[in-house]
Amino acid sequence: MHKMSIVILACAALVGCASAPVATARKNPVAAKEPAWVMSPREAFPEAQYVAASASGSSKEAAERSALGALVAIFGQSVKGDTTVSYRYSEALKSGAIVMSEDQAIDSAVQTSYDLDTVVGAEIKETWFDGKSTTWAVAVMDKGKGTILYTDLIEKNEAAIAKLVDIPADEKNTLDAYARLDLAATIAETNGRFLNVLSVLSPAAAAAKRGSMRSAEDLKVECVKLAQTIPVSVSVAGDSEGRIQAAFSGVLSQSGFKTGGKNSRYELAVKISMSPVTLGDNPNKFVRYVVDASLTDTKTGNVLLPYSTSGREGHTTVPEAENRAIRAAEKKIKDDYLAKFGDFLAQLSAK
Numbered sequence: 001m002h003k004m005s006i007v008i009l010a011c012a013a014l015v016g017c018a019s020a021p022v023a024t025a026r027k028n029p030v031a032a033k034e035p036a037w038v039m040s041p042r043e044a045f046p047e048a049q050y051v052a053a054s055a056s057g058s059s060k061e062a063a064e065r066s067a068l069g070a071l072v073a074i075f076g077q078s079v080k081g082d083t084t085v086s087y088r089y090s091e092a093l094k095s096g097a098i099v100m101s102e103d104q105a106i107d108s109a110v111q112t113s114y115d116l117d118t119v120v121g122a123e124i125k126e127t128w129f130d131g132k133s134t135t136w137a138v139a140v141m142d143k144g145k146g147t148i149l150y151t152d153l154i155e156k157n158e159a160a161i162a163k164l165v166d167i168p169a170d171e172k173n174t175l176d177a178y179a180r181l182d183l184a185a186t187i188a189e190t191n192g193r194f195l196n197v198l199s200v201l202s203p204a205a206a207a208a209k210r211g212s213m214r215s216a217e218d219l220k221v222e223c224v225k226l227a228q229t230i231p232v233s234v235s236v237a238g239d240s241e242g243r244i245q246a247a248f249s250g251v252l253s254q255s256g257f258k259t260g261g262k263n264s265r266y267e268l269a270v271k272i273s274m275s276p277v278t279l280g281d282n283p284n285k286f287v288r289y290v291v292d293a294s295l296t297d298t299k300t301g302n303v304l305l306p307y308s309t310s311g312r313e314g315h316t317t318v319p320e321a322e323n324r325a326i327r328a329a330e331k332k333i334k335d336d337y338l339a340k341f342g343d344f345l346a347q348l349s350a351k
Helices: 060-076 087-095 105-115 143-165 175-201 203-210 216-227 243-254 318-349
Strands: 050-057 123-129 135-142 232-237 266-277 285-297 302-315
Touching: 050 060, 050 143, 060 123, 060 135, 060 175, 087 175, 087 318, 135 143, 143 175, 143 203, 143 216, 175 203, 175 216, 175 318, 232 243, 243 266, 243 318, 266 302, 266 318, 285 318, 302 318
Parallel strands: 232 266
Antiparallel strands: 050 135, 123 135, 266 285, 285 302
């Protein structure tokens, strides 16, 4: 797949930095008068202009995180996953699959929102120490600036999705095409979360965007359908009972891909070998197993995903030691290879 840059242009002034509060907690044990926002954030930050939430903690940092969490609850009805940036979207920013403006202000704001488990553009406005043991913080988002920010983010993400799903003819029914659709679904899912925030900041602006946005669920369905058109042949040498082949085929099936066929573009060639191991005076019989696998694109000849795992198992008899070795290899494949195959697909979308 061609390397792709997804440019999101946004004004740095629109983003409030959650990591730079304008006031710090008082160190003086004699507390100043309690600010109005402690008990009534709307009194200090009018609802017509701001979304605000206050919370307390045993330290300044704890109070800030609690306040940001309270702000998330306003946007997400207490369901953080509905508003905060996902790990995959955050990683796409880090990898360069999604490129922000030159000064990286939006990139930084999105990453900060992930690190603090809060919404993009949230800002700690003030903190206050009560002179005893509790610190209070107030988290705020400016509705006007936020509306412009989230409208722009949604528009640029929709443009990114349009480019991703416009797959060249020579890439259709390939793993690259699957990776593109998968990333598009992730961006669409994030856009849904951004829309949740926008609907609180400006219901009218959210309504204007809702009808034209791509559905993350629809894109996920397209991914599933596409995976079924990309068979992967699996062959294993040294697997007399077919258990290792079944383990690898199960991983591919769990990821949505078909297995089998002799003319598949993608081939997973595996070899398992065992050798005896002597451990001093130990009366048990030990064997060492080694599993080597390569996922290859037969059209280009490139090895897409090399994989190797090994271990040692023992028992009173060689056959039972070998049986244990097979079981151990099966477990590693089902767990470890599944994770590595998922990482491989994610990395394809970042190219």
